[in-house]
Amino acid sequence: MESSVRFINVVGFGILFLLIYGVLLFYPTFRVLFWLISPFSEGHFNCIPLAIALGVVMPLIALCFMALNNFSKITHLSILQHISIDYMISCAILLPLCLIFEIIYGTYPPSRPYSYIFSAVTLGVIILYILFGTLLGMFVTVKDIPVHSNGAQLKLVHISDVHIGSRSSSFLRMIVNKVTNLKPDVVVITGDLFDSRSVVQLVSSDAKNSSHLKNTSHPHESPLDVLQPLEDLKAKYGVYFVMGNHDMMSGEDSVKAVLSYFPHITILECDYVDITISSQKSDNNKVRIIGIKDGSQNFFVQSAEELRDKLNSKKTSSSPSSNHKDIHMSSSSSPQVASSLLAPDTSSSTSDSVCESSSSSSSSHPSEYQSSSPSASTHPFTVLLHHRPHSRAWKNVMKMLDADLFLAGHTHKGQLVPIFPLVNLAFSPSYGLAPFSSPFAPREESHPTSPTPTTKLLSSSEPTSSSSSSSSISAASNSSDTVHNSKKQGHSRFMYINPGTGTWGTLMRTTSFGEITQFSVSS
Known part of the structure; x- marks a missing residue:
């Protein structure tokens, strides 16, 4: 019974992997490359094998990079994970666009010669999106x-x-x-x-007995190097x-x-x-x-x-x-x-x-x-x-x-x-x-005769009242977030x-x- 369940799990995982690999990664990669290369390869070489080869190899390289970063002790390999995940994000964006253009090219054949324009423009927009998102991600x-x-x-x-x-x-x-x-x-x-086992792996006995956080014998492999700022x-x-x-x-x-x-x-x-x-x-x-x-x-x-x-x-x-x-x-x-x-x-x-x-x-x-x-x-x-x-x-x-x-x-x-x-x-x-949406019941130390507290959310541009009869929280948020609680005994x-x-x-x-x-x- 256990062996059959294990076999079903393995088969299910294999089918899921093939669906993700084939639909999410291979198809967009192959289709965009084919549309991009085909107008320039006519009469010279068959571009289909090249597009298929790249469609197979590129996802495999991305998956290998992710696995290498996750299980390797060399934490600076995370750049490989970033490239791999950005590639997968690009495939996820390309997938619905490719399906839309498949319909367009199928229903209106005269548009096919211009498929390379779609591919070039789409790839350019995605590259700009990645660069813009990476730039925003650098700011805190x-x-x-x-x-x-x-x-x-x-x-x-x-x-x-x-x-x-x-x-x-x-x-x-x-x-x-x-x-x-x-x-x-x-x-x-x-x-x-x-978020990575390569960072929080159990430290070796040599590192544990060391008076320094860094593992000087392997300066690029110590899981504590990246955490020094802590x-x-x-x-x-x-x-x-x-x-x-x-x-x-x-x-x-x-x-x-x-x-x-x-x-x-x-x-x-x-x-x-x-x-x-x-x-x-x-x-x-x-x-x-x-x-x-x-x-x-x-x-x-x-x-x-x-x-x-x-x-x-x-x-x-x-x-x-x-x-x-x-x-x-x-x-x-x-x-x-x-x-x-x-x-x-x-x-x-x-x-x-x-x-x-x-x-x-x-x-x-x-x-x-x-x-x-x-x-x-x-x-x-x-x-x-x-x-x-x-x-x-x-x-x-x-x-x-x-x-x-x-x-x-x-x-x-x-x-x-x-x-x-x-x-x-x-x-x-x-x-x-x-x-x-309404205040909690008063705590035991609250006095029934105390002033009724009112809570207001203020935008960062609005002044904050210092009155002792009110309680307020002001946040750097839009003024539309302003909330006035009902006037009941208690606080928010x-x-x-x-x-x-x-x-x-x-x-x-x-x-x-x-x-x-x-x-x-x-x-």
Whole structure:
């Protein structure tokens, strides 16, 4: 029985491969080359064998380049993957155009002698499209979103979908420089930091025992070379990372092994961290960072339910939850992360638990941080991190965890224009700021007699009100995004979907620039 199932799977994969290879790659390549060459080969040579040969060989070369980049330890071969994927994108654009012109040439034969014009013009437009998209993909903008609330004051920087593997070490260096220039209090990475096994492969024992990150014996083969800039990605209260689908496909254990070289980066798999800012004069000087690794919508909801139960048990207990770390920081503290925060969780866990582990790291850290009390008189400003926005679940999960801000990525805003409508169908919303249509119920610390908060989304050109009787979030967005919530007791929360700091597969993006999002939280 198992052998028959295996045979069916092999046959099915073979048929799928032939369909993709033959229809998507061979046919457009052969047809365009034939139309381009045939007018000039008449009376000289038969162009059909040449077109067929190129139609067969070019897709094979592209597939080999992709496989070589994915499994080779030489990370700078990613340029071969870019060329291969750009070629495949070109074939995907050419396929419907070729079918249209097949109909035209079949119904109107006098147009056939001009087929080379179609081929030349189409190829020229596609080349310009690739160059334009590659140029846009080189730029990364910083978008500032002031968040005005009665909570803690901090500067939080959000990056997502950097895709090291598709992108180079120099691109990562540019991102790190831009982030550090913002002087953030907290940096969060919502998944897909990596997308290639060649980057996150398990390091050799020689590299593990070395005091340097680089493997000097093989300077171009160390998986850590491309990640060197992460050494400088630091923030006052720490850097927090949740895994995305590409990180997990690259191997969770491999990602953890590689990030163990960067102990200032905390992996939150299904965990939360409370930060107390003692230098802040506000009574509510706590920030909570909740992280859930990538998974299905059901996994996301189940993980949130488990975290909610742990948070509720924390409220009724005098001791902190086993998978929770509190940190306390004074204004003179060093911009690193506390050892208590990053210590591995030693509590026992059952195998059927949705949240199987706590924040991951493996290093010692300075002692400037002191443990803070797990009890709090006011609710902390809560940031939820998860890779996918999960259109049908994010509001319920935010309510469940009492989150103020949900940060996600994954969608890339479509990345390329032909894909953008499909992403909108899969995720709604698919990028940007998404407010609730009505405020949440008031928290326990809210006072019924307090002024009624009103939330307004402002464009970057509009002034932001500093009135204490209102709460607002202003974003660099179109004025048409302005939203006025109903005037009820309570306050509003938001989801923000980063359109992607980097790009996947190709360097191209045509729907937006890469983005680093800065949230300036102030009371």
